Amino acid sequence: MTDQRADRSTPFDASGDALSDVLELIRLRGDDLAVVRSGDRFEARHHTGERMLHIVEQGPVQLDVEGEGELPRLERGDLVLLATGATHRMRVPDGGAWMSGRFLVEENTAAPLLAVLPPAVVIRGSDEGLEWLPLTAGVLAAESAEPTAGSRAMVSRLLDLLFILALRTWAELDDAPHPGWLTAALDRQLGPALTAMHRHPERPWTVEALAARASLSRAAFAARFVRLVGEPPARHLARLRLARAADLLATTSDPVGAVGRTVGFTSEAAFSRAFAREHGTPPREWRAAGTPFPSV
Template sequence: MDVLSDVMTVLRTGRPFAARFAKSGPWSDHRIGRPNGFGVQLMVRGTAVAVTEGGETYKLGPGDALLVPHGAAHLVADSPDTPPGPRCEPGHAFPGAVLRSDDPEATHVILCLAYELAPNRNHPLIATLPDFVHIPADPGERPGLAGAIAMLDGELASEQRGGDTLVPALLDAVLMYLLRALLGPRTVECRFAGWATALADKAVGPALEAIHAAPARQWTVASLGEVAGLSRSAFAKRFTELVGQPPLAYLTSWRLTMAARLLADTEAPLASIARQVGYGSEFAFAAAFKRDFGTPPGQFRKQAPACDPGAEPFRREAVAV
């Protein structure tokens, strides 16, 4: 698995939330804040505005996306003059739900997606993003994203066989296309500093890929520097500047993040998990885990939420509009 897919797979918990709202103006919805949520608003038909609690306004046209990486509260409406509407809590009343609505005469169609992220982990990819990120439609440059949104919209507009498999797969496809658009294939195209820039960097990017491809390997700053094509000191300096952590601190953090997910999703013995994430003994692993998470791995396992998206089918509910 590549590094970007790796990060999102490990950080997510449970099934995502998906809703399709078909409306005719005037209308306004209040998306409440959700600290561990990663939300996405996708405009399919018509135009709308998203207004933050700080008063910042984003105009959304067909094909536009608004990412809400930290689950910040906001309003979505057909016009900035429309009074605030009802509160909407994605994933609270309907965990792992698909809310469907369809009205061929509706003037506006908007898709609302929400992922729950691990509450005890904040990866630099997410931490360095602002509360709102507007990604304008660009079908010519991003045909894959436009196609994925169209397929997801069609699937949410009507209930068909196989939807329990297709909807989560299409949600993941849309998310990955959006992150591609956000990060860009090269450093100069990346819109944000930090981990996002590091991933696209010609030296640090390969080192990140190597860590995620083989986290159990006994990496050193020197060996990671060889992957990056830099001297030990030059690599350590560049990695720390871009990622915000020294190389071995990032390695340790990622190993324990993976361990937390394995504890939540599997029944593997602690010794096995320790080996999978690069610890030579269960004792060393347990000590590092407790130091980082504040609780022993056995206790963490009893309390942690599972993230297996296939554990339960989506709940299907109709949306009243």
């Protein structure tokens, strides 16, 4: 006899999850974790390119980000995500403790995507509705204090989880979030269209086709896209294609013409011109020089 209760199950549908697609694209991975317990007048410095997350166990801790001046001090339970890799330091006048997690990404694709975020995303542990923060931090601390079989994998996945939750929380708490892919990825209407573009940048997307995925008129879609993403759909698609091309140039030996066709260009000449306009160097020279991917 068939159990009719099984018919009530709802399959997990993440077909329009643009945020997950972007995180997969940049190959986000929690790398390692360090616990800092400091004495008086101690400071820890982190250089440009280190994509970090810090959770305060004992405060106060002063966070200084290069170019941002002195930010409000961090208290026990607070989390700060520095996804752009900004140079910063953590310092305490009277001793403190915090956990520091590091992230690895595919820099060719991550640099322009993460550059839309502020240098420091601060999540206050005292805010309401953040039960996930002390819970996840507690598990992370336990794995760090007594590592056992599987601890390295658990720490990596917990750091990934905290990265995602911090982005979600920042976007929801900020009354005027910065335009960019994150704002659009969390938007119910733009999410499916952004997902389609990120999954298949090589396709000849039109504004009409993307608007249909968002269930909006062409004009309403175009206006909403510019407001939330910060640039028109065609410009965003071009940047996605060239970011994917840079990744392929850096990680494969495919001919330049084949790379261009893979990301949606109909000719090698058109691809080379577009790549040079975006990055200042034709793709052959960029590959030969091992040019680092520029932030935008």
